[in-house]
Amino acid sequence: MEAFSFGSYYPGDSAIHRLDPRTKLLLGFVFLITTLTVSSFRGLVPVAIFVVLIYTVSRVPLRRVLSSMAPLLAIVVVVAVLN
Numbered sequence: 001m002e003a004f005s006f007g008s009y010y011p012g013d014s015a016i017h018r019l020d021p022r023t024k025l026l027l028g029f030v031f032l033i034t035t036l037t038v039s040s041f042r043g044l045v046p047v048a049i050f051v052v053l054i055y056t057v058s059r060v061p062l063r064r065v066l067s068s069m070a071p072l073l074a075i076v077v078v079v080a081v082l083n
Contacts, residue, residue: 008068016058 011017033046055065068071 004064010058010060010064012059016054 019027031047031050035044038044038047
């Protein structure tokens with residue numbers, strides 16, 4: 001299952017890792033709603049900045065982030081073509 005690691009747990013001791021699980025679920029839900037209600041590409045810029053900020057604070061290695069996002073690239077390409 002190493003090939004598809006999107007959403008898998010990465011052990012760490014950052015402020016993000018120490019958050020209460022209910023807080024992470026609530027913030028994830030708010031992030032999902034915010035992302036899905038953005039109506040323009042320009043509106044996604046703050047969302048992208050937020051994602052980079054969260055990954056930076058959580059101290060997950062860039063290589064791990066990119067390898068976990070790679071399988072999603074195909075889905076993004078298909079959706080972009082259909083759009």
